[in-house]
Amino acid sequence: MTDTADAPDAHHAAPAPEKTAHCSGPRAASAVAAGDGLRALRRRTTAVLVASQILGGLGVATGVALAAVLAEEVSGSEGLSGLASTSAVVGTALFSLPLATLMAARGRRPGLVLAYSAAALGGAVVVGAAAAGNFPLMLAGMAAFGAGSAANLQSRYAAADLADPDRRARAISTVVWAATIGAVLGPNIAAPAGDSVAALGLGIPVTAGPFLWCSGIFLLAALTVHLLLRPDPLLAARAREAGSAGAGDGEERSLRAGFTAVASSRPARLALATIAGSHTVMVSIMVMTPVDLGHHGIGIELIGLVISGHIAGMYAFSPVMGRLSDRLGRLAVIGLAVVLLGSAAGLAGTADGDHRQSAVGLFLLGLGWSAGLVSGSALLTDSVPQAARAAAQGLSDLTMNAAAGAGGALSGLVVARAGYGWLTALSASLLLPVTLLALHTALRRPSPVRAGDGADAPRGDAQRG
Template sequence: MKDTEQTGTAGPDAPSPAATVSPAAAEPRPARASVPAGVDLAALRRRTTAVLVASQILGGFGVATGIALAALLAADVSGSEGLSGLALTASVLGTAVLSLPLAALMSRRGRRPGLMLGYLLGAAGGLVVVAAAVLGNFPLLLLGMAVFGASSAANLQTRFAAADLAAPEQRARAIAAVMWATTLGAVLGPNIAAPAGRSVSALSERIPETAGPFLWAAVIFLLAGLTVGVLLRPDPLLTARALAAGPAAADGGPDSGPDRGPDSGAHERSLRAGLAAISASPQARLALAAVALSHTVMVAIMVMTPLDLDHHGADIQLIGLVISGHITGMYAFSPLVGWVADRLGRYSVVLGGVGLLALAALLAGTAGGNHAQTAVGLFLLGLGWSGGLVGGSALLTDSVPPGDRPAAQGLSDLAMNASAGAGGALAGLVVSVAGYGWLTALAAALLVPVVLLAVVTAPHPAKGTGPDPG
């Protein structure tokens, strides 16, 4: 692929990753690592992707099952509908905060321990939520929801694990394949919530039906953790480091230790190193902005659209169809988005995602009582989010040295969830004061920094390298 045919630029996977890329240079594209004798890299990539897809289906299923009735459970336990939104807020904040320690663990020990811990914490959080429901303890419920958020952090990190072993020209597709698996859980989870609640309450009258899905989610997370622990061998991150170091480093086996790789001893694998790596790379800064702001725009508009539809006479069934169309836009087309990102470049997909998000804000904000227009806007909102997340995640992986990637990726997920949490919280205030139209306009304005960063850092490919080497 033309992306890999750059001249005069060493990518972060090259044996000497210390080089930085000027804004005028083409996007960094890692050099192909030599494959040690006896390692069928193509087969290993397929197997790793299959395991990650399986764990993502389980993880997404567990999250969607649990949160489907979270607001109702919070209202029952707290006795106030006004406090019902705090349950999901606690989960989002938990996802953001727990992304950091999970990323640090992955940086030191590999993807498998970090993903396993994320799912185990998610299971523990689900059990705490059930206990809080039985005891009628609202603060304990919020604590459980925060720990439950670790499962979402693991789901998010899975997309980066898929990129560890992927060829540079196939990274976006690997990320997108894992994201697509979330579609199954997002669709099936809410439909299982009600039967899950009834089945658990039948076992014990003390457990409310609205708490039952969390018990099911805990079991599902245990299965996801078991899948990762047993089948994700060798560890993709440690294997990628060993491959980047060459045959000599892989003699002891790609899973022989976390300090293997060309950056061993040269990089402090810490969150500070990840922040420094992002700060040092204009492309990484663009990637971080694209991921965080695309997610914030999507969440801010999505959470308030049901209320706007209700104000314009839509019934619950229609609102559900609009949100289902939105979720379809988010995940169903991610393989196509990944393919485009690998073929045309990361910049093209990031800017395309920004354009779709802006168009979605315009359509939704001016729809009024035109529910079909709102539905189209929400579908495009999901599709634009997919472009920002897939393109931005692939660009971030391309732009950061291998030893610093887990930490930088963890910081990306922290920024993504923290900014979206703030955006979701402020969205209600904006709508109550100024209206839904102003919310969509302000959300679209958040995309301006992404466009400016893209213009400043835009690559200038050499003749014959194509329109967008990223």
């Protein structure tokens, strides 16, 4: 489909970009979105989101690297150490819907600022709880800390707000790729960050020190978004669509509208299943692979290399997945995600302590996650009306994190009772519903789901359940 909204409004003179680039509010958003400054606004928005994603990813990765270690120190129990990461995942899920509600009502900027600020507060609570030896308070802090991940996830949708339908997946993948920098740097700065805080003599444990740095990093991310993400991309996208289609501004943007939009669109249901399924399979296998390798006598250095390769697969190749999704269609890349994740489960589950085979399997697991997240996120954005997108996107993040949290919690029990091989097999079985939905969607459509299909198309199957 050809997107005609790129052209300036024939009835209005294009405003000077320098007069609107730093303004906020629907009126300024409408002015920029309707004029020649659209391309400049896209570049500016992407740059701000990439910067905030790097900062947010750095904060999340730094904290996650030491969460289990700090939890064991504070609780005095190895068995309780996993609750810290679980609390962060639960916090990410719990923040998803309130964040979506705020964004649906007021735009991306207030929501992202609130989430990063909550994560900063959570980091400070973790530090205080560690100094006081209060484990329940630490878990509460980790739940608020999870808001940083919620903000990072929502940033990918903010990148798609102003993108043309045939470039949405690439816009999403650019922001996802930016997380690579934080994911790589975070664990490496954890030790010096802890030492620097311990040197202040404040009674803060070395393993809690990095969380103080995380709070500062999240505050910087919030400040970056607050000052520079203007005009708001979601408000600008709504103004652009209203101006090009003559739509009013009174459409319902509640969470109920998001649920209804997903329930009434087959491609949207497929997108939701793809995002949640890919994330659950990835988390369930990834969290237990180091344990399985350790049981086979593999050292921490080799385990670290396996996980590093997995992280590289998750983030570094997301631009490739974005380009493929825009060029070949969303369904093609969803199919690729299923193949990659299934192959990864097979390789990892039959490695039997071979760290090289495990490394290949975990790398493919990261690639499959990237393919599923990018193509699924683009398809979801394609398949619901503009007014319901923020709510539907919040629903997708709630679903993916809740499912992955359950998968991660159950994975240890499966390995303890049945073994790692059974875990990978059960994880791979979660791909069956995605496969069936994809086949059903493909067979019911006259042509594959491509960029611009769905809610952006004037007609078609995307709006029929």
